[in-house]
Amino acid sequence: MAAAATRRRRFVIRYGSGREIFAGYALIAIPLILFLVLNIGSILFALVISVFEWQFRGGAGEFVGPGNYERLLADRTFHKAIYNVVTYALWVVPLQMALGLLLAVIVNAKIRGQTFFRAAFYFPAIASSAAITVLFIFIMQPEGLFNGLRAALGLNPIFEALGFGPRHNWLGSASTALGSIMALNIWTTSGTMMLFYLASLQSISREVYEAARIDGANAWHTFWRITFPLLKPAHFFVATVSVIGALQLFDQAYIGGGSNGDPNFSLMSIVLYLYNAAFRQVNLDYAAAVGIVLFVIIFGATLVQRQLFGRTPAWQ
């Protein structure tokens, strides 16, 4: 009896009264149900769908096991999608990080108009992917602003040397479509990366810099020896966000190149492939398998990055 009473008292101290517990569960109930059904539950559901012959309206049909996965991994269009997305990530992630860091360091310095520049650099990120992609298509078309500006700036000899005519159709050529979409996304997202870096930069203690100054370190050394290593957790976070974003390339590819990622599959991405499987070919089980594979790729990439950047240090 006494032991039970003690246990009960301990429970109340740890968790509060029955009313507090009730209030807690009541307040989280709706969000939690939504998260459980639409997020956690849907992973399991996707796994189930991917191993059955799944009817659009009827649900589960015959069990097919790993059949979808085998077919998927052997499909050449899927290979093309993976190749495109990996190429895209290898260019976009480092450039986005470097640009984001550069902008953050500059904006973090004592400069005039700091607020204005910060707001300006984040500006392209506020527009919708649809609006920005249509705008970009307009700018990159043969008679568009980009071709016009490079002619006006006298840059055409350089482009000529690289093999691009004065009216090059950037999104319409298989060789430059993906590169153009890379440029689009570096342009729109580097401001977001800047904000992530900025938050970390502002948390670095001033004392560290003062110590460096007393030791006579110049700005270049201070940056590479102190700021850069101290930003390790930010590097990890920004790299992760950037890689995940790159692997999920969809809106810009779909709006820019239609559902086939035209021209000639140059904009075919994993998610575009998934979308086609589900809504063009109406092959839901196959599409679910693509989703699972994408998740595995993203999860794997995150683990690799964790190894690369190490664990978050204790002081963060």
Added chain:
Amino acid sequence: MTRTQAAPLRPDSSVEVAPVGDRGRRSRRALGYGFLTAYALLMFVPFAWTVITSFKTQPDSVRMTFIPDPITVEGWQRAFNELNPPVMQLFLNSAIIAGTVTITNVVLGSMAGYAFARLRFPGREFLFLLVLGTLMIPDQLRMVPVYQIMQTLGLSRGDLQYGGVILILAISATSVFLLRQYFLTIPRDLEEAAKIDGAGFFTTFWRVMLPLASPALAAVAILSFQGAWNGFFWPLIIMSERDNWTLPLGLTQFRFEFFTQWPPLMAVVALATLPILVLYLFFQRYFVEGIAASGVKG
């Protein structure tokens, strides 16, 4: 928001002793400003070009001139009159979805954020981790199962498609996370006072905590509105009825219908961006701080 979480700063009267006459420093500074200005221009020019083009005539739209000659509203008229569904319908659809999703995120996010920050109940830490864990799940993995769930619930047909999209976007882990972090920074004294006055948990939440959390509520509202207004993926999956389309969906379709008729197309782009632009001009701080705070790990 990040600022309130930062360690207390020391008075820093001793810093900033820039060596006088350091020429390297000065030229670096000039170079820096040059780069900043050029880069800022690069951010704005394409948007300005959109607006300029929307007031041009078709033949004028591919000329590299900054002032439309003649200035015409023909592009805007065509954007408003020739599209199916009408562009105002799309605007309204986007507003309904973004407005509702903003409200649900603020309401549900603050309720859950408060519970996770302040109330003690068994399984709290585990459930919070579970919520955060959903950030790891890509939307695309959820596409097929969520579509099937919506179909089962009957939310994939007719006007109920609005309900489907709203349900999917009703609450994000980021909203819960941001609000929880903010509630954690509010001193406990005020709640204690309310408790002594006999207020229950719901009264304390409603009367004491919510008013104090208004900066965080604003940030969550802005981020949710922006996300839902700009959202492409879920409306594309659920909104098969043309009349239910949001602006981004319509825009994608118009790109194929208007093809190279740039003035009306750019008018729609400008219209789709306008509400967010206005929000950004007035509440820039909340955009920036919301993004920054969602990046700082808790």
